[in-house]
Amino acid sequence: QKEVEQDPGPLSVPEGAIVSLNCTYSNSAFQYFMWYRQYSRKGPELLMYTYSSGNKEDGRFTAQVDKSSKYISLFIRDSQPSDSATYLCATSGGLYNFNKFYFGSGTKLNVKP
């Protein structure tokens, strides 16, 4: 079993839609949760991060972590064509293995104008 499982997509939505991207993880020791965005032929770049459970909002983006169910979500409001990319969730192993990131396989999102 992979440490992080992610809905495979691809996901196609009309401009302005609310997008929900989801992951599950296996190890309850994970404490840091991140969402990276990867445009075609580019390296991933950090979009948002959260520590432990709860929500974090940044503009049109909201990251949510439910540690009881080991579930990670990213919501995009008022989606734009420029949001079209692959979204990767990631977790890290906590205090003693913080820098070892485990990535989901990515969900490809296409926002149609």
Place this chain on the structure above:
Amino acid sequence: DAGVIQSPRHEVTEMGQEVTLRCKPISGHDYLFWYRQTMMRGLELLIYFNNNVPIDDSGMPEDRFSAKMPNASFSTLKIQPSEPRDSAVYFCASSFRGRSSYEQYFGPGTRLTVT
């Protein structure tokens, strides 16, 4: 800052040949990571260094793969001999153990094709 620099951007080689991928991390960063990305397996951590010392190489697939970091501004990932199943995009990333240490900065990647 120019960001993480990787070379070459594309590499096509024949099975059995040696391949060397290069990375220059962001100046001042003390962690360096090598990842491999494929459609089947996604983004996988191969090895990472802290202050030029390898910390975790458990993701290196087999002895054909080796990585070095001779100084703070340069790292190599070598595959010898290469095989078609090594075809993937290889990313180098760096980070600084500070307030934003959850953020790894990725390079543009090297697209490797082994025929």
